[in-house]
Amino acid sequence: MTEPVEPDFDVIVIGAGIAGCVTAYQLAQQGRSVLLVERGEEPGSKNLSGGVLYSRGMEQVFPDFLTEAPVERRITRNYINFINGDSSVAVDYRDARLAEPVNAVTVLRAKLDPWLAAKCEEAGALIMPGVRVDRVLTEGTRVVGVQAGDDELRAHVVVAADGVNSFIAQDVGLRKKPPQHHLAVGVKAVVSLPRKTIEDRFTLTGDEGAAVAAVGDCTEGVGGGGFLYTNIDSLSIGIVVRLDDLTAKKKVVTDIFDHFLEHRFIAPYLEGGEMLEYGCHLVAEGGLDMVGDIVMDGMVVVGDAAGLTLNTGLTVRGMDLAVGSAVAAAEAVGAALDQKNTSRATLAAYREKLFASYVGKDMETYAKAPHFLETDRMYKEYGELLADVLYGAFNHDLKPREHLVKVARGSLAHSPLKIMQLVKDGIAGARAL
């Protein structure tokens, strides 16, 4: 490939979220000249995640991540809650093995992103906050730089890390506008509470943390779920609901969120707290289907921009996938720069590395999840069925007790669910999750 004009930088990264920062950091560490452009006045000021980060990938990039970075709590308690109008059934999974080695931690993007950006700066990358890239510059089939306002800057490689909508990838035709059923919308708030109150309410000690996943009435039956995560002295609470289902059921996402906050099984956790942050954000939910073309001459796409998000029904994962894609991209871009050949063919090593890593493997493992999660029954009848079975077992109404199996059969007879559906969903769920 010929590159007539000597570019301003080796690499220009668009977007200082997790994917962009981690890519920029590693390329700067390799000694490349890197420009990281971020439209926010400060990296992370508007970025939004629920807040559970599977941290092993981050530790590969920053060995002291857990002690140096602004992490909140180590998740040792996972609480899965089927919530109905006035009953709820939960699985409470606690395991000391989750604490050592650390598996997942809670983070607040408003703290994590500035920390990551500072790391990039230390490594020698140049950060430009407050600049929105309008489009990438192209020559023939090749991306050669970026344009913001009247200014143009050139690079051997452009990295699109501009998040879920990725107008950049859409603009150059790498991606189409995602269809509605590939998108969900998330609303999240951060509520402050004294550290001691949080530890008491969730029975935690030290830096242990809890992650509550809620399905059912918490989203008023719309496909999706709610979450409640503990930080040091605040809670992250939110919902993620499917955009197509929201439209179909004519519901407003903020109403559902209010319903969740006020729900009798959720409100007690929040009592006395003060709302510090509130935000809405799109979530990519297409799974593997959504990962399209992520490489072209002179450009790679990473993180949410590449469609790398997984919704397993109980968790939304995107941050660790952003890290994994950044690692794969930095390696491939570095090698291409060394070969002085940043064509699509050379940069294709990124895609190979990505699919050989945990990111690609997990995307493939959960490939059927989005379809499975579109089953309505997941969000209403199952929770009620579980509650009815347990009600039969615990409600001592002076009738002779029955075996649990019989109770379950009875409940199923009253439930709109049919045995065949249960079997079908069971098989589909086991395959997808």
Place this chain on the structure above:
Amino acid sequence: MKIVVAYKWTRDPEEASARPDGTVDWSRAKPGLSTYDPVAIEVARQLAAETGAELIGVTVGDKGVGTPLACKAALGRGLDRVVTVEDGSLADAGRSELAAVLAEVIKHIGDVDLVVTGDSSMDVAAKMVPTVLAGELGWPAVAEVTSVTGKAGELRVGREIPGGAQVLEISGPAVLATSADAAAPRVPGMKDLLAAGKKPVEHLDLAALKVSPQNAVMTVTGRSLPERKVRKGQLIDTADPAQAADELLTALRQAGAL
């Protein structure tokens, strides 16, 4: 000609919250360039462009005001260089103390012909620093400045006064506080920010400046929130629009609003 823009790198009160006892929680407020300072920089930049003057940014304050991020945010708006005094002891400094430090920095720079400031700072908004600074320097101070033309020793300054506007001619150095909308600040572009990273930044040591100590110590000993007005909750409920209007008028007259 040398023009100094005194700017503030501080916290945004929109992200702060007042506690019931009147103290303020700033812990979530992010630092940034004070709202009106980009206006001051733009007014000064235009004058510097016309006169070929050197444009120097000066900021004094708590730890953080001299970070590369803070300096680049100011330099990207067109300053030629920046001089900072960054010292933890200035975190709680009063207006007169800050103005005294600024005056010493301006003397240190030497041969300054003009100091331009913003209308007021976003966190304190007392509008005092420019005036006290002018007093320290023995220069005239002008507030609500809408335009500056001319050159050193022959400045033409437009200002707003209650009920109208004036044009002043100033024959020597002066401190000018620009009005909130004196100019539309430019949003720095990539090339501006790229250049900003290469411009000189000078960090001065507070102790070396020999600022004379304040003669009196001022401490905040009490705080309170403004009293909440109790709403009357009066409801006008009638089907007849004319009658509703009558009742509304009577109610407003009784409340002394009309």
